[in-house]
């Protein structure tokens with residue numbers, strides 16, 4: 407038996423392309439069991455009411471996501487997080503320092519809180535995130551208060567930072583997309599496991615240094631020697647169709663090249679940040695990967711990037727995008 411769910415076929419009555427709507431209509435659809443894509447400050451999410459197993463199952467099906475890979479539950483305020491999970495002292499300190507913001511906390515799950523088992527893939531923990539995006543928070547608040555949402559891309563593929571990315575991939579499977587601007591940050595939230603000593607499960611938009619400064623101690627590496635950390639952190643992920651070649655200072659003739667900082671003339675080139683700014687590079691990473699991939703070349707070259715600060719999350723995504731794929 408394959409563990410992966412197969413992508414769902416569009417329902418006969420579903421429109422050819424998803425409806426683009428505002429927060430109020432999106433929230434109504436969520437309450438009615440719909441699947442609604444929405445902008446956050448990191449990447450676009452594919453949301454469903456976390457208490458509705460049928461709606462959550464549609465999210466797994468649309469993404470082709472393995473059922474063992476749990477979803478993040480988005481909340482609109484700290485009391486909602488407290489209703490769904492038990493925040494240990496370290497988690498509370500991090501929540502107070504970084505929420506609303508691009509940090510996800512994995513904490514013990516509160517029994518009987520109304521989140522269906524499918525969301526947490528049967529684990530007794532729950533991943534909670536309070537986004538720093540007013541539209542996302544309003545949608546969550548009005549759409550039932552707990553919205554399970556993975557990034558709005560096919561499982562294993564490049565995350566979406568623009569509305570058009572989502573519509574191109576999911577136009578037929580989702581009920582609506584809440585109108586939104588390009589993602590401000592462009593790279594997913596940092597995930598910190600707060601079961602016992604805090605563990606960095608996924609580097610992301612909040613840097614390791616910022617988190618460690620609040621905790622007053624270093625974050626631990628996940629157990630298991632760097633393989634799978636969060637269940638979804640599979641070696642191959644965030645991958646374009648083309649093969650990715652990292653740390654390339656001399657690309658092949660005609661090979662798309664993602665550059666960082668000053669670069670010698672080359673075509674086609676896709677600058678992440680001409681000025682060598684990691685924040686700008688993170689914001690552009692996925693859109694430039696998608697644009698380079700759209701040329702249809704067999705490989706894409708990437709210039710070396712520094713690994714400090716946001717560079718840790720960028721390097722994590724690039725390494726997974728470059729990893730050999732199970733096909």
Ligand code: TXA
Pocket residue numbers: 446448449450451452475476477478508510512526529531532533535555556557558593594595596597607608635636637638639
């Ligand atoms: O920025 C983000 O976090 C975006 C936006 C949409 O909020 N969401 C996102 O979701 O990146 P997704 O599904 O692409 O990644 C969620 C990660 C997966 O690696 C999953 O395994 C992990 O969170 N995760 C979820 N629940 C978990 C849990 N209980 N324990 C450990 N990891 C968990």
Ligand code: MG
Pocket residue numbers: 556557565
């Ligand atoms: Mg994802």
